[in-house]
Amino acid sequence: MNTDAAEVVVVGGGLEGCATAWALTQRGVGDVVLVERATVGSGGTGKSSGVVRCHYGVSSLAAMATRSLETFEHAHDVLGADVGFHRTGYVVGVGPENVGALHASMADQRAVGVQTEDIDHTEVRKLWPVADLEPFGAFAWEERGGYGDAYQTAQAFAVAARRAGARLRQGTTVRAIRTDGGRVTGVELADGTAIATGHVVLAAGPWSVPLLAAHGVDLPITVHREQIVLVDPGQDLGPVPVFSDLVSLQYLRGEGAGQLLVGNSDLAVLEAADPDRYSNQASPDAVDVAVEKVGTRLPGLAEPAIASTYAGCYDVTPDFNPVISLVDGLDGLVVAAGFSGHGYKISPAVGRLAADLVVGGESSAPDVPAADFRLSRFAEGALLTSPHPYVGAGQMR
Template sequence: MAGTTDIVIVGGGLEGLAIAWSLAERGGVGVTVLERGTLCSGMTAKSSGIVRCHYGVPSLAAMARDGAEVFSSAEQILGADVGFRRTSYIVGVGEVNAASLRANVAMHRELGIEVELVDHDAVAQLWPGMRLDDFAAFAHEPGGGHGDAYLTGMAFAKRARELGVQILQGTPVEALRIGPGGDVIGVELGNGDRIDAGAVVLASGVWSPELAGPAGLDLPIRPQREQILLVGTGEPLRDVPVFSDLVNLQYFRGEPSGELLVGNSDHSSPEFADPDGYSNRADPGFVEVNIGKLDHRLPAMPDPRIASSYAGCYDVTPDYNPIIGPAPVENLFLAVGFSGHGYKISPAVGKLAADLLLDGASSEPSVDAADFRFERFAEGRPLVSRNPYRGAGEMR
């Protein structure tokens, strides 16, 4: 069987579905999404769902700003609940990073992000019982919080289908099809069927390099395993602010269940893994280190205990920032390497990709499409924070 469409999106996770939704909102093009399993069943389902705008790269901060606006109005925009809870977001730093924090907050305000520097007393009111004496400064985003990546991806899919997008599950892509001139002309499916397309969007996360390689494209993406703990604190913690602890290099937030989701912000010694064959449980050493950090930060927890744990893989690039834009292979578009930023910026990723695919330029003045170009690595011009944090630069 052979089919034809304007744009094929390989990957039915959060980013692929955000792009499908945005293209459908623009109208005038036929879009087909191909997912090898079920929608959002890969790394999307492992996302922590943090919503924050605190980045040292202005384009990323602006994309997170626009993402938060979509999440907070999802019922009206997407016609579905995405599990967003506006609990606010706090980041705390030590003295070595206080100047960077103040510079980032000033930059965020220029972008129209609601954020303020707050003192120890204000944080103590927002997070009672937290040890704060080793922090030098804090920033607070009232519009931050957390959502559910699976629900968000399914909401993108629902709206995209309503607007005419074809979404096929259980449809693995075996290879990109290359024409006589070296350009991409479509995809070949696992069952031997072909789909011809004017453009192919590669949005398959940690699995993207194996598809890009045979087309002559070496994607600088590695699967970095990240572990998550769910901690019962002895009392429900549902609507506390998301907290980024850049002294202990840890983050945590409340779960709808009342447990505390605890993650890692120390990427100095990354663990790379097989995305189809890694342990889905936290290692004993990770548990010991992170519970120690949590005990230090929240000493008043009445009865802390591990409720559960899991792990996922970030699709990381050398600069820990995404690649969004045309590949150096004609008719191939990349939306890969999200490096842990994917949830919060996903609505803006959809919009930027649709702009570039249909118009060749970003329509959002504060989002510079050139920041995310594939060629930056070969040029030796990685995308890095203007105001990096010592010890936590990779994810900021």
């Protein structure tokens, strides 16, 4: 039987696997093989809205987002390629019941270096002249926020990793992780061959679950369909900033040639899905909800129309935060999965943390404690949640 070998095997060529492969090369680990069952970015990454903001109540996530922003802003210098980053600015608005939480969260964000400012109704009205802002109690503004192209970002990480020595094996499925005496020894591929290694980073999104279950490890990820609606606003809105509307629970950003991308932020009721078999069209009900929400928030649009829709899947953990973790009883394994719909904006920092765990077993960033993302937190009942939750939008981490 053919057996390849590598110092580290990364399973999954989505954003997180590609970011990890690249980060490993930056830590001096050049002998990396990235194994992707289809093509780079073909999983959840290819459907991402790519919103970039640092507005997190959980400080470690805010720190990861602000670090990652530097990579998006300087992608040419860091990765040698564009990642489609548009610095439009980011505004988040909350209702009166959440003003205290917003300000407390902003104070914590500033403590880890996030540039976030108060912005009033008059200023937001200049940015979004067609919006009804009356129901909002307060806003936060991130001048450096915006959106990037997740697919392009994954490619950029993969190409940069390959340039630094990593090997990329697309069209290659990992069937099992091999262990011996509680230690990783390699991965078994669907074609019957294997790659011998002492270190595996499992970054296969929702598909990570069965690969761990085979070792008796429960990775609590469920899969949910998220529907995106593209709206033709019927007029030139100019370069609008990304708008996170935590009153109507939706997010809005510009897309392509003058369209608006409308995403859902209401995660209270989730639609279970199979990530290998789900409808790529928004349902009539979801379109109705989007029409109603966009109509309510943007009454100044004269003749908006639905341009198209699509859907993607979130890999959701019980606290809507990822697992980036060593695994008890499986030495040499790092899991990076369960990004719960917000893995784009933190992906460069995820790569760094996963590489840290491979190389030294702990985080090299003091404000990003590895313990926050440990797998065991679910069994311990110690979920990673914001100390400043928003009423009605608790999943805004």
